[in-house]
Amino acid sequence: xxxxxxxxxGKIILIGEHAVVYGQPSIALPFPATQIRATIxxxxxxxxxxxxxFYKGLLNDMPELLDSLKKVIEVSLKxxxxxxAFLHIKIESTIPAERGMxxxxxxxxxxxxxxxxxxxxxxxREELLDIVNIAEIIAHGNPSGLDALMTSSSQPYYFxxxxxxxxxxxxxxxxxxxxxxxxxxxxxxxxxxxxxxxxQTDGSHYQEMMTTIGELVKKSRLALTHNQAEELGALLTxxxxxxSQLGATSPELEQLVTCALASGALGAKLTGGxxxxxxxxxxxxxxxxxxxxxxxxxxxxxxxxxxxxxxxx
Numbered sequence: 503x504x505x506x507x508x509x510x511x512g513k514i515i516l517i518g519e520h521a522v523v524y525g526q527p528s529i530a531l532p533f534p535a536t537q538i539r540a541t542i543x544x545x546x547x548x549x550x551x552x553x554x555x556f557y558k559g560l561l562n563d564m565p566e567l568l569d570s571l572k573k574v575i576e577v578s579l580k581x582x583x584x585x586x587a588f589l590h591i592k593i594e595s596t597i598p599a600e601r602g603m604x605x606x607x608x609x610x611x612x613x614x615x616x617x618x619x620x621x622x623x624x625x626x627r628e629e630l631l632d633i634v635n636i637a638e639i640i641a642h643g644n645p646s647g648l649d650a651l652m653t654s655s656s657q658p659y660y661f662x663x664x665x666x667x668x669x670x671x672x673x674x675x676x677x678x679x680x681x682x683x684x685x686x687x688x689x690x691x692x693x694x695x696x697x698x699x700x701x702q703t704d705g706s707h708y709q710e711m712m713t714t715i716g717e718l719v720k721k722s723r724l725a726l727t728h729n730q731a732e733e734l735g736a737l738l739t740x741x742x743x744x745x746s747q748l749g750a751t752s753p754e755l756e757q758l759v760t761c762a763l764a765s766g767a768l769g770a771k772l773t774g775g776x777x778x779x780x781x782x783x784x785x786x787x788x789x790x791x792x793x794x795x796x797x798x799x800x801x802x803x804x805x806x807x808x809x810x811x812x813x814x815x
Contacts, residue, residue, distance in 0.1 A: 602774020
């Protein structure tokens, strides 16, 4: 039986979330500890069928929640000149949804790759990103393109809105811990709340915070490329303090960040939109990272992942 597979991974914003909306830089990492696999086989029905965690059935009957997946399939098949294909597409994921880890973009990347592989057609990086961004408009309204880029890349990027992303060549001997609060992130709500604060009459204080976060991002880039783990850890913690003042945190995030720091982390902060979702912490080595992850699990983290930062080199 004919079969093809496509893969993608999660992403983590190391530093710069929210400030990136206002023209400041951010740094994002590929996160292969979480992955998506899309498997395509011929359909046993004269139709196109989908199987995933949220739905199993005909493409045309998919719930609105999966409109971005439906769009990426339709656009890919149109470009492949196969608009009436009878396929079965199975999506398997270890990326938690709505946690700021690029789940929707990763699904689109993996599915597009699988479809082009199924029909033995070459897929350029430019076309992949173009197709995925079309789907991301449905998922997020006005995507920056960062999720599509990071879920299909193997190295970190320095990203400024409306500018060409810059590839980073990292050099860091440290371990990143990612912990899931188990609470859905509230990106849209938090973004709106921060916008309100910046636009108020006395909002200059908050605007200065955004500028400060941008400066911390620039310093983090240097730390990431010059093997300065302790410096990077301090920059992450300082950024979390500013994000907390901006209202991006939550009780669950604060509990995990506090626990990580008390457990010996070099630094810790929320990652992504905030209001829930995930946090990250930096450890000197795997032994310390495992200790921190264990403590995070004991106080309520739903899942934890470890990532050797040296693997990015």
